[in-house]
Amino acid sequence: MLRRIEGKGEINNPIIKYFVMVTKLDRQFYDRPTLKVAKELLGKYLVVKMNGEILSGKIVETEAYIGYKDPASHAYRGMTPRNSVMFGDPGYAYVYFTYGMHHCLNLVTEKSGYPAAVLLRALEPVQGIETMQNRRKLKSLTDLASGPAKLCQALGVDLKLNGTDMCSDIIYVEDRGETIEKIGSSSRIGITEEKKRKWRFFIRNNEYVSR
């Protein structure tokens, strides 16, 4: 799919002056080592199509949760009804409800049977900003989706989307041909025991990152 975007990839065509290749990430993208996926999701665009409306935002912060030996992962103590999606095929949404009021969105990675996922922690709002502002009851763009639960609230992601195919037309991630200059990393946020693994990734100097 070609989409005209100002200032990107100029070509010699009087009608189409600028273009950028836009592709939906396929299952192969998620069927890879989770750390790689977590880093490469930065600069991609999360798109949600619900109620006849399109909402989207640029992914600026992620966290990886990998395998059975990661004590911070929901999958650490094996499969349960809640985390079962993490054990399934790559490219599906794992949504969970926590703290009695918040939802978080993960994208399942790696082969079926091996529990791993990437938590989407922050977005730069792009499309459907007014709806996001109404849902979040605030205007500030930098606070709209700068946290895993804020992002879900802004986009209307809840348990109904748990197990949804990320290669569907309801929710997916787009590559809009952007490359990230500098990726930062740190230990993951909100977990108590595990601090050695630097499995949080973010776009450096981006004002939409959480915290």
Place this chain on the structure above:
DNA sequence: TGAATGATCACG
């Protein structure tokens, strides 16, 4: 720093 707020899970 602590309250909100309820699903989830381990235990028995």
Place this chain on the structure above:
DNA sequence: GTGATCATTCAT
């Protein structure tokens, strides 16, 4: 059943 915990957010 019961109680502790929680990949958070917001106000104080």
